[in-house]
Amino acid sequence: MKPPPFDYxxxxxxxxxxDALAGxxxxxxxxQSLIPLLNMRLAAPDRLVDVNGVAELDTLEVTAAGVRVGALARHARVERSGEAAAVQPLLRQALRHVAHPVIRNRGTVVGSLVHADPAAELPAVLALLGGTVEAASSGGRRTIEAAGFFTGPLECALAPGELAVSAFFPALPPQTGTAFAEVARRHGDYALVGVAALVALDDDLRVRAARAAYLSVADTPLVLDLTEPATRGQAGRPPGAADWSLAGADAAGRVRPDGDIHAGADYRRHLAGVLTERALAEAARNALPGER
Structure with missing residues (x-):
């Protein structure tokens, strides 16, 4: 299979x-996503603009505020960064599930976000954390909030002529933990369902906030606030613990996945509940002092 003709x-x-993108x-x-789409003739651009020679896009900046990933930072680089994992551990937790090492050695974090596949891990991570994407064009720059960035399956809010130059993943506050869980037919395949979870504890190590973001259950990353069912199941339990099955059941009742040849809708709902329970419990453990 060969791609359609294009200028390079x-x-x-x-x-x-x-300047090139303005045209x-x-x-x-x-x-890693574009080339297969070209070869299957599912995409037919008149021109490809290869940014691999633009050194100023190959950046990874870690500060106390969060992690800023440049457009050419590869999955593997971000996954292996101890500094990035210390500030925002959910990045490493999710990247371990992205395809296979050979793909992660070449694929980019920002490229995954722009591709906006509802079955991909990183869009859910950005959505859960309330991150941002910085877009640039010949007319200037703008910052796009995660809540408005993903507009549909394989669709994002970038305008014609814009380049996503970086993505920002905010740092975790104290006594906040994250976790990631998914089920795939084979390791490295797209997940049947995936869950990114975040739990924040108060000074008494009781749950004060619980959220989860889902992949493969909607056209865009779905973020649910599960604080109420999580705290409802906290009474009489040790600090940092809750009856996470209540949150899992709540999530299973709120997701509306479609069925396909890989999994039925009912099975995906079941997975959403089970994975929510597991991921929130792990995130709560990671929120305890000294555990992150």
Whole structure:
């Protein structure tokens, strides 16, 4: 299988890249999603703008505020960064589930976000954390909140001529833990259902907030606030513990997945409940002092 004909440009600076995109075209970074789409003739851009030579996009910045991932930072680089994992552990927890090592060596974090596959891990992570994407064009820059970035299956809020230059994942507050869980037919396959979870504890180590984001159950990442069922199941239990089955049941009743050849809707709802319970319990353990 071969891609349809296209023009090819390989700019060396961000300015050259934005000028090239102003005339239309598709960005090539990791290419782990784009190349198969081209070869299957599901995408047919007139021009590819290869940004791999733009060194200023190959960045990974870690501060106390969070982790900023440049457009050319590969999955593997972010996964292996101890500094990034210390500030935002959910990145490493989720990246371990992304495809296979050879894919993670080439694929990019920002590219995964822009691809906006509802079965991908990183869109759910950005949505759960309330992160942002910085977009640039020849007309200037803007910051797009995660809640408005994913607009549909394989669709995001980037306008024609815009390049996602970075994504920002906020740091975790004290006594906050995260976890990630998914079920796939084989390790590395897209998940039948996946859950990214976050639990925050108060000074008495009681649950004060619990949220989860889901992949493969909706057209875009679905974020649910599960604080009420989580705290309802906390009475009489040790600090940092709750009856997470209540939160799991609540989540299973609120997701509305579709069935397909891989799994039926009822099975996906069941998985959402089970994985919610597991992920929230692990996130709560990770929120305890000294555990993150």
């Amino acid at each position: 440009e390989a700019p060396r600076t961000l300015g050259e890249t934005l 239309g075209g598709k960005v090539l970074a990791g290419g």
